[in-house]
Structure formats: structure tokens, C-alpha cells
Amino acid sequence: MNQSKVAFAGHEWWVIGYNGEGVYSKENDGHITLLAANLDDDFQNVPFRSGQDSAADGYTKYTDVDGLEHYYANNPGGMEAWTTPNEYAGSTLQQKMESIANGFSKKEQAVISARDLASGATENNNWLYGKTDYIDGMAGQGVANQKLWALSEDEWSAIGNIEVLKYGTWWWLRSPSLDYYSYGTWQGHPLGDSIVDYGALVELDAARPAFSLNLSSVLFTSAADESGKSSATAGGGLIDISSPAGTMKFTMLDESQTLKLGKKATQTGTTFSFSYSGATTGDNQYISCILTDDSGAVKYYGKLTDSSSAASGNLSVPLAGVADGIYTLKIFSEQANGDLYTDFCSEPVTMKVDVSGKDVTVSGFDGEIHKHNWNENAWNSNNTHHWHECTAEDCPVTDNREKDGYAEHTYDQTVAANEYLKSAADCDSPAVYYQSCVCGAFSETADTFTKGIAAGHKISHVEAKTPTANESGNIEYWYCGECGKYFSDEALTKEIKQADTILAATGTTDPDKETDIPQTGDSSHPLVWILLAFVSGGAVLTLSIRNRKKKESAK
Structure with a gap:
């Protein structure tokens, strides 16, 4: 108690009463009393009782012992009118406590034990006449079924722990003050070290709710x-x-x-x-x-x-x-x-x-x-998923989705096995495999990976061969019997076609002997004259035919 905090309804609360000790507590009743620990937004800017300087509907004039007049908010319907404005029942502060409680969830409200605050003195609502007139430390009429309530002066004193009583601003108690023109009330000091009697009931200070929490559940x-x-x-x-x-x-x-x-x-x-x-x-x-x-x-x-x-x-x-x-x-x-x-x-x-x-x-x-005795060494699968089967007798699991290891195929394994081979290694490229699933399944739409190195060319060197009149020759080249490629250099960097390797036959057995074909400008050979005569005759014949057509056209 006075050392512990409890979270409840979105706020933190000090434990100020338990098992007959502290505030509003009885032995073995299964309750703790809690007090707001932090100056949260819900608790700020609250007067003890709203008031103003001029008359208005919903307000009643109060004249203090010095003849000063002020107008204070009436009590809600169904309640008796207040005698002095420092009465807690029906005050703005008391109604604020009800509003805060109504903002809690229904379930959290249900575990709060509401409190009936008994009536106190109805005349001269101050403590000049002693505390015996104030049964629950409050002036005026009582108010029942309060889930949240402000502390009395006696309850403030019972806490006795400055750390708990600190609050960051002035905060209202429900008790009337000792004097202060017969209508003041008590306030807790922000630093927690004292209380003061205060008459400005309309001041926007703070509410600090307390309540009794039932722990039985x-x-x-x-x-x-x-x-x-x-x-x-x-x-x-x-x-x-x-x-x-x-x-x-x-x-x-x-x-x-x-x-x-x-x-x-x-x-x-x-x-x-x-x-x-x-x-x-x-x-x-x-x-x-x-x-x-x-x-x-x-x-x-x-x-x-x-x-x-x-x-x-x-x-x-x-x-x-x-x-x-x-x-x-x-x-x-x-x-x-x-x-x-x-x-x-x-x-x-x-x-x-x-x-x-x-x-x-x-x-x-x-x-x-x-x-279960799941067979971790074997996978069962369908087109989309895989799982382990239970080998124990009378296994109640028949839905594959509920079996051990059940999951959708994921093709992320790089296993270089024949069943996943897409293409074997060749002269230029290493072997290519499909990625597989952990269960062994694979898909031809899955990503691929390479394994090993290219097989490399198996080269045969062919020496150059000079062509003859009747037989073709070839250039020097290198040939791979595995892939069928030809290269013109030993480093295999210049690929050529097979036709590029062949040198055509020369058509003669003596490449140095002159041929019988006349040289350009030589007209002594009989064959030349025969050819020229034939060509000339053709030209004359053509000319005669053309001339004849012209004459016939002229007729």
C-alpha cells in the first residue's frame, strides 16, 4: 500500500487502502482503494462548483458573512437544493466524478464497488463546530452509489505519503474548509505536503478520483x-x-x-x-x-x-x-x-x-x-503443398492442413540432381538446374541455377593443305568434335564457318604453265575470228529485221 500502482480504465492509480489499512478499507473484504496517480487530461480544469457574478437560470445567489454576493450552480434535478455552495453532493466536482466513471468500459465499471457518502451537517457548513457533524467528511446532504469520489480531509491525512499525494496542481477534496467565510473547501497541495482551505470554488483546478476495486474475480x-x-x-x-x-x-x-x-x-x-x-x-x-x-x-x-x-x-x-x-x-x-x-x-x-x-x-x-510420431525423414505432397505423416496408430488428424510441416511449396533449394537438370554442361556453359522445394518438388517455371563449369572444347588441329587442279585444299584451322565449331586461331577466339576452311581446286596440274586462253588484245587465234563472225552476223541480222519493220510501218 502507498508503494504500488495499478493500471485500470486507461489510467494509473496508487493503492491507498487494503485489508483494513489506509483509506476506506476493511479487513478481508477483498477490495483495494485506488487514487488517481497522474494529472491526466480527463481530470483537469474542474471547479468545485461552477459560479458567476451575475444572476442567471440554473444559478442561486449566495451571500457570505461579509455580505459579498455570488451565484453558484444549482444541484441537478431530484436533489435537494444546497444550503452552502461547498456541499459536495450535486457539486460540479461530484458530477465530474460521475462523468469520468461513465466513461469507463461497462466491464470495468462492474468491478468497482460503489460507495454511499452519508450526509453531514446542513447548517453552518464549516468545521467551526467540530468534525462530528460530518459523517463522511462532507457538508450538506448525502449522495449514494458513487463509483468515483473525491477524498475527504481525513482520508488525505490517512495516506501520509508525499509521493502519493503529489499531483502537479491544486486538487479538490470533498470536505468543507475550516473557515473561509463558511463556504470554502479543502485543496491538496501540488507537492503533496499540505492542504489549504480555499474559498474560490469556481477556480479551475483538478479532480482526483478515488474508488474501491473488487478483487474477487x-x-x-x-x-x-x-x-x-x-x-x-x-x-x-x-x-x-x-x-x-x-x-x-x-x-x-x-x-x-x-x-x-x-x-x-x-x-x-x-x-x-x-x-x-x-x-x-x-x-x-x-x-x-x-x-x-x-x-x-x-x-x-x-x-x-x-x-x-x-x-x-x-x-x-x-x-x-x-x-x-x-x-x-x-x-x-x-x-x-x-x-x-x-x-x-x-x-x-x-x-x-x-x-x-x-x-x-x-x-x-x-x-x-x-x-504424434511425425515421420520427419519423409515428405508427402500434392501439386501445391507438402507435409509429414504421423506413423502412430489411430492418428486423429486427417486434414493435411493440420499435419506437421504443412506448407506451400517454395522453390528455393539449389540441389544439383538429375531430376532437376534443365540442360547439361556443354563446351561453353556449365550445367543448369531448376530450383526445388525442401520436400523434393520442383517446377519448370521455377528459377534456375548453374553448377560446375563448362565441359570445354575437345579440339582437333588440322594443318593447312595446298589445293591441286583436281583436289581442294584447306587453311590451317581448329575443330571441336563436341559442338562442331571451327576456329581460325589456336586460342579459339575467332570462330569461322566450315566453308571458310576450304580452298578450291586450281583446275590445272601445273600452276606455272600458261593457259591457251588468249590475252587481252590478241586477235590471231582462229577461234577468235569465228566467234567475232558469229557475233557480227547476229548484229547484221538484228539490224535488218528492225529496218524492215520501220519500212512496213511507213506504208
């Missing part, structure tokens, strides 16, 4: 920051929450949260899987679990699956990494609302778990547990 507590429940992710394994520190938050039982586990469970190594139904759905809904030791202390927590839109399905409890020991496993549906808010859960399904290395046994489960 608390299942467990955890840190209200990233070291607590908020660091767990759905399906992400269990986290150690055995040593919470700082501000605490509660996970409370709630009848609207429901969950039913199937009667048959399965085990794979240190992971247990259950079917579930009847889970509560909606925003922030999960199926979660805790592991507690033999003293009931919470050691591990995990969000097993997101049930926001799935009232039924399957979930797994992964126990890898859990320290050896005997635990109570509690599985429940919960609404996980964030660090500064209360979480609400179903009545948990419980069983015992014995963890010893990689050996985990479960007892106390109201059903059967099938221990």
Missing part, C-alpha cells in the same frame, strides 16, 4: 508494460512473466467470456494441440494460457490463437523453453485490452503439466491425448 496480475502480457503475440510461444515490476494490471474472470476444449488432444514433442469451440469472438479476443507453479504463482503466459473472428478451431500450447518442473496449465478465452486496461477472461480449463527436458507429460485433462 482476479485470476492473475501482470506488469502493465511491454515486459508483461502485451509482449506476447498470437501463436508466438510462451513468455516469462514470473517477476513483474512497476505498475500492475489485472486479468479478471468474466461470465461473458466462454471457451470449450475438445475431448481429444494431440502431442508433438513439447507441443500440445487442442480443438476448441464456443470461444468468445470480437475485438481483442484471444485464447490464452498461463503456467503456475505449486504455490499458484504465475510463471508463463501466452496468446495461443487469435479468436476475434473464429469461435472454433485448433490451438497449440508450445512448451519448448519452459524450465523443468510441474505446473498447472490454465487455458482460457480472454479480451486483452492493452497495458492500462483490465483484461477479462473465461473460467479456465486446467490440467497438470510435467516438464523434464524434452519429455512433457500431461495429467488431469478431461479427455484423450494422442502422441
